[in-house]
Amino acid sequence: MSKKSSAPAETSALSDVSIAVPSPHATAAANAGLTTEQRIELYRKMVRIRRFEERCLPVYNSGKIGGFLHLYIGQEAVAVGACSLMGNDDHVITAYRDHGHAIAVGMDTKPLMAELYGKVTGCSKGKGGSMHYFAPDLNYWGGHGIVGGQIPLGTGLAYAVKYQGKKGAAMAFMGDGAVNQGAVHEAYNLAALWDLPVIFVIENNRYSMGTSQERSSAGQLGKRAEAYDMKWYQCGGHDIYEVRATLDLALNRARDEFKPAVVEIDTYRYRGHSVADPDKTYRDRKEIEDYRNTKDPLQVFQKQLLHEKVLTDAIIEEIDLAARAEADRAVEFAEASPFPTADDIQKDVYWETDQPKRTSEGRIFFNHV
Amino acid sequence: MPVITYREAIRAALSEEIERDPNVVVMGEEVAQFNGAYKVTEGMYEKYGPKRIVDTPISEAGFIGMGVGASMLGIRPVMELMFWSFYSVAFDQIVNNAANVRYMSGGQIACPIVIRGPANGGTNVGATHSHTPENILAHHPGLKVVVPSNAADAKALMKTAIRDNDPVMYLENTILYGEKGEVPDGDITLPFGRANIARLGKDLTIVSYGRCVVHSLIAAEKMKAEKGLDIEVIDLRTIRPLDVDTVLKSVAKTHRVLIVEEQRPFCSVGSHLAAIIQEEAFDELDAPILRVGTIDAPAIYAPPVEKQFQLPNPERVIAGILKVMA
Structure with missing residues (x-):
C-alpha cells in the first residue's frame, strides 16, 4: 500500500458520533437480500468516492486541475445507493457534481482523475472536465453544466426506453437549486403526461451555491410533484439503506407501470459549492460539524455494518488504505498522461467527421489564419 | 416527374x-x-x-x-x-x-x-x-x-x-x-455541403440560399432582359457544412459578388461568406463584395413596409446588382 497520500482525511477514524444502529431500513425489501459482499461493495464505493475527491483537493490547489471542482463529499450514499439499484436498461444522468455518480456506476478512477487534469487519457479525452464525465457503456449520460438542463435529457432517456419496449427507468439527478428552473417543470409535465419511467432525484444539500433553500425556493421541493399528479418521496441521504429502500420503490413502479416520480433526498455537502467557494459567508461551521458528527454517510454505514458484523476493523482499514492507494494511482496515471494535441481540438465535434470517410461535402470547420 | x-x-x-x-x-x-x-x-x-x-x-x-x-x-x-x-x-x-x-x-x-x-x-x-x-x-x-x-x-x-x-x-x-x-419519385438524398448552381452566368455571382434564391433568380432574369447581364446564382442549400469551393470557382469566373440573404447585416451568414471570399479569392475580385439582406431592426409589422423595404425582394436585389456592376 502506498503511504504517500496527501489527502486530508474527512473520516479517518470514527469520531464519537451519535448514530443509532441498526438502521430501520436494513430490513427493507431492497436491502434484506444483500449479500455480505454486496454490502461491503456499497461501503467500499462510498470510501473510494471520498478518497478520490479528497485526493483531488491538493491537486486542484497546486494548479494542476483547472476550472471548477464541485466536490460530492458528504453526499456519497445518494449516488452509491441509487446506482446500486440499476439494471441493464436503467440509465443515469446528473448535473455538474458528478464524480460520485461516475464512480458509483463503475467508472475507473484513473480516467476520471486524468479528465480533471485535462489529459487525453481522461474519460472525455480532456474535453469535458470535472463537470462533464460520461460513460454511455455504463448507462451514464453525464455530467451536465447548466443547472436543470439535464432533466429534459433524462426524460428523453426514459422516453427511449419505453419507446423501444424495454423494461427500465432513468434516474435524472439534480440539486435543490434546479427545481426553480423552467426546464425541470417542463420535463415533469412531459413525464407525467406521457407516463415516462423517469425518477427525478433531488439531492437536497440545502444550498444552491451560496443561497439556502429558505432563500431560494418556496415550499417543499418534492411536493411540487403533486401539481403534476406525480408520486413523490422524501428520504434521508445519510443512510444508504434508506436511499436504496426509497428509490427501489420508485424504480420498480417506473419499470412496471411507466410511472414517473420525484424523490427528494436530504443530504449535505461538507465542502463549498466548488473549491473556489471559501464557504465563509452563508453557513456556520457548526452546521457542517453537526452533520458530520451525526449523519456522515460513511460513518453511518460503517457503524451499521459493524453492527451487522459484516465489517471488521481490519476490513475497514484495508478498504481505506486501498482507496487511498487507488486515488494515488489515479494521480500518477494523470500526471504521466499527455495533454490532447492542437489537432485533437476539432475531433469529436461531429459524428461524421470522426468516421474514416465523411458523408457530407464542403467545409464544416472554419478556421482563422 | x-x-x-x-x-x-x-x-x-x-x-x-x-x-x-x-x-x-x-x-x-x-x-x-x-x-x-x-x-x-x-x-x-x-x-x-x-x-x-x-x-x-x-x-x-x-x-x-x-x-x-x-x-x-x-x-x-x-x-x-x-x-x-x-x-x-x-x-x-x-x-x-x-x-x-x-x-x-x-x-x-x-x-x-x-x-x-x-x-x-x-x-x-x-x-x-x-x-x-x-x-x-x-x-x-x-x-x-x-x-x-x-x-x-x-x-x-x-x-x-x-x-x-x-x-x-x-x-x-x-x-x-x-x-x-x-420532385423526383423514389429514395433520393442530397449530400450536405453541395451547393446548386441555380443559374449559370459570367458577369456576376449571386450567393444565396432559401427563399432569397427565388428573389435572386427573378432579378437575374430581369437583368438579362434589361441589361444583357449574365448572372450566376448559387444556392448554398446548407450553411454548415458550406460549399466554399463552388462559390470560389464562380468568383474566379465572374469576379463580382453579391450575397443575398434574409439576414440582418451584423454577423450574418453573408458576413462570414464575404470574409472567406476576400481571404481566399482577393485577387479575383474586381469590386467590393456587397450584401442585400434585412434592414437592421426587429421585424416590422406594417405589411407593405416589411415586404417592400425591410426584407430582400427582387427590386432590392436589382439595386444591389447595379451597385456591384457600377
Missing part, C-alpha cells in the same frame, strides 16, 4: 423515413391531431398513429431536450418548432446539449436529432415570429444547418437530415410551403 409543393415534399420525406426506420418519430406542437400548424404533417397522424406522430404541449425546452436525450439512445426524433423563432426558449437544449454532448463526452455520444420548422419574415407576424437564426445556429460547432429553397431539395435534404448522425437544424419557409416544383 411529379410536381408537388415544398410542403408536400417535406411531408413525403418524413413519411418515407417513418416507413423506412422504426426509430423515426415526428414530434411537435399540433403536428398530429391538428394536422400541423402549417399542414406539413397533414394526414400523417391518421396514417402512422400516435406512437410515430406525437403532439407535444407548448413546451419547447422540455420536448426539444427530451428529443435530444432520446436521440442519445438511438431514437431519431424529428422535432417541429411551429416557428423557428421559438428556438429561443429551447436554446440551452440546442446549443449546450445537442451541439456539445458529443464533444464533452470525448466522442462517446451521437445525437441524431432533426429540429425543423419555418424561419422567415414576410408574413406580417411581427418581431417575435420572424427570426432567421441560421447564422446563430451555424455559429455552434456540432450543429449542421440546412435551408432548402425548393421542393426537390427540401425532400432530398430532409431524408439526408434524418439519416444523419449529427444534430441537424432544418429551416423552412412559410412562403415557400405552397411553391410547386418537380
